[in-house]
Amino acid sequence: MARFRTYNEVLEPTGAKVPEQVRAQLERLARRFSAIRHTVIVASGKGGVGKSAISANLAAALAAEGRRVGAADADLNGPSLARMLAASTAPLAVSPNGVAPAVGVAGVRVVSMDLLLAADAPVRWRDPGHAGFVWQSTLETGALREFLADVDWGALDLLIVDAPPGTDKLQRLLSLVPRPSAVLLVTTPSETARHVVARSISLLRAAGVPRLALAANMAGYRCPACGRTEPLFAADGARRLAAATGVPLWAELPFDPAIAASTDVGRPIVLEPAGSPAADALRALTRRLLTELREVDP
Amino acid sequence: MKFLCIGCDTVMDFTERQLPGDGTFAAVFSCARCGREVAMLANPMETQLVASLGVRIGGRTLAEQPMELVRQQLAEGRDDAFVEPAPASRGAIRWSDDARQRLANVPGFVRGMVKRIYSDYAAERGISLITPEVMDRARADLGLEGM
Numbered sequence: 001m002a003r004f005r006t007y008n009e010v011l012e013p014t015g016a017k018v019p020e021q022v023r024a025q026l027e028r029l030a031r032r033f034s035a036i037r038h039t040v041i042v043a044s045g046k047g048g049v050g051k052s053a054i055s056a057n058l059a060a061a062l063a064a065e066g067r068r069v070g071a072a073d074a075d076l077n078g079p080s081l082a083r084m085l086a087a088s089t090a091p092l093a094v095s096p097n098g099v100a101p102a103v104g105v106a107g108v109r110v111v112s113m114d115l116l117l118a119a120d121a122p123v124r125w126r127d128p129g130h131a132g133f134v135w136q137s138t139l140e141t142g143a144l145r146e147f148l149a150d151v152d153w154g155a156l157d158l159l160i161v162d163a164p165p166g167t168d169k170l171q172r173l174l175s176l177v178p179r180p181s182a183v184l185l186v187t188t189p190s191e192t193a194r195h196v197v198a199r200s201i202s203l204l205r206a207a208g209v210p211r212l213a214l215a216a217n218m219a220g221y222r223c224p225a226c227g228r229t230e231p232l233f234a235a236d237g238a239r240r241l242a243a244a245t246g247v248p249l250w251a252e253l254p255f256d257p258a259i260a261a262s263t264d265v266g267r268p269i270v271l272e273p274a275g276s277p278a279a280d281a282l283r284a285l286t287r288r289l290l291t292e293l294r295e296v297d298p
Numbered sequence: 299m300k301f302l303c304i305g306c307d308t309v310m311d312f313t314e315r316q317l318p319g320d321g322t323f324a325a326v327f328s329c330a331r332c333g334r335e336v337a338m339l340a341n342p343m344e345t346q347l348v349a350s351l352g353v354r355i356g357g358r359t360l361a362e363q364p365m366e367l368v369r370q371q372l373a374e375g376r377d378d379a380f381v382e383p384a385p386a387s388r389g390a391i392r393w394s395d396d397a398r399q400r401l402a403n404v405p406g407f408v409r410g411m412v413k414r415i416y417s418d419y420a421a422e423r424g425i426s427l428i429t430p431e432v433m434d435r436a437r438a439d440l441g442l443e444g445m
């Protein structure tokens with residue numbers, strides 16, 4: 001058998017220029033992040049716990065106090081941030097600098113799959129060989145990279161990234177956002193949520209993410225008739241999780257139908273004048289975030 | 299992937315890319331010492347795998363466009379999701395009827411980008427009439443499968 005050099009023994013360039021192009025993609029991503037002071041990922045691992053509602057409220061609250069805020073909807077297959085922030089549906093302007101984000105409530109700059117898809121269309125990728133599942137995750141990672149790197153975010157004080165459910169998706173997101181200023185893990189007091197979020201904590205710690213925090217959502221239900229707050233879940237998973245892992249609990253947010261109603265109409269409840277315990281708790285969470293990021297004095 | 303000319307112990311250089319338009323692509327590599335040429339022929343799945351990475355075998359002659367991957371690969375994008383900048387006054391570039399027809403068949407979601415890319419390609423080469431042949435050449439040069 002002829003002996004010839006192996007792949008790793010061949011060091012000369014081939015002219016195919018593939019590694020160069022991948023490097024260029026990552027450089028573009030890094031350049032974009034260099035104009036963003038803080039990237040904050042709102043994640044969980046668990047679905048339906050309020051990641052998007054909390055992302056929308058954080059983004060709106062921060063923008064309303066004059067900060068330059070971007071909101072990236074990393075949930076490609078279940079996008080909801082554009083609606084929750086009432087982002088404009090006008091066509092996105094393309095320039096050599098990138099795609100201009102849509103503008104939402106309080107001036108939040110928003111990018112979401114929702115803005116790109118035909119009405120009610122699911123995310124489907126071109127599929128010449130009817131084997132789309134083979135490259136689906138490659139395409140999703142690429143799409144996410146473009147949402148971050150190819151958007152003309154401008155200079156931002158904060159970029160809020162709304163993560164999709166699933167710890168695998170969180171890992172993918174981290175490969176594109178390797179140094180978030182903070183990851184806020186949304187959980188509920190339920191035992192199921194506690195177990196899933198514990199896995200996310202392990203994953204994030206292994207990845208070396210420096211600032212992890214918990215937000216316990218739906219931590220109680222305030223009866224509109226009598227005004228008493230009762231627990232919504234029998235368990236106290238969020239506090240137990242915080243105690244067991246040492247991840248600080250930054251907020252306990254009550255269940256309040258007004259949170260759902262307000263995000264449904266694209267006007268996050270934090271924008272309403274003080275008064276509701278839910279809005280107050282979300283504003284307190286916003287303060288806590290800024291304090292931890294040393295953007296305000298404690 | 300690298301191609302080694304065994305007899306010459308020389309890495310073959312990328313020389314040319316061809317996109318016949320049937321979802322496949324070919325890349326030609328040649329040995330600078332003995333002149334031998336090989337064509338790598340990729341089936342539609344292999345072609346799609348490379349495209350999914352957002353790279354072009356042989357490199358790019360045109361910088362990566364903003365959100366190029368999403369625009370090329372998303373199957374059901376909104377027709378008016380993007381607006382392209384108004385074209386720079388680049389003389390009078392005309393489109394032949396059949397070229398125009400072919401452009402009309404490109405999904406609206408990505409048509410603006412495709413139109414601008416072809417117009418820029420023509421302008422850079424002093425081509426005043428865009429025909430399907432020009433589009434074919436541009437597609438191979440630029441590595442635009444499926445456009």
Ligand SMILES: Nc1ncnc2c1ncn2[C@@H]1O[C@H](COP(=O)(O)OP(=O)(O)OP(=O)(O)O)[C@@H](O)[C@H]1O
Pocket residue numbers: 046047048049050051052053054075078080163164165217218253254255256257258259260261263264
């Ligand atoms: N504290 C709350 N009180 C009442 N409704 C809430 C609360 N938090 C979230 N909701 C509502 O619950 C629904 C699910 O929340 P949301 O979409 O934010 O969850 P998610 O974690 O982003 O879900 P997914 O995993 O599907 O992305 C939404 O309609 C939201 O407005």
Ligand SMILES: [Mg+2]
Pocket residue numbers: 051052053075078080162163164
């Ligand atoms: Mg969500």
Ligand SMILES: [Zn+2]
Pocket residue numbers: 303304305306307308329330331332333334
């Ligand atoms: Zn040779």
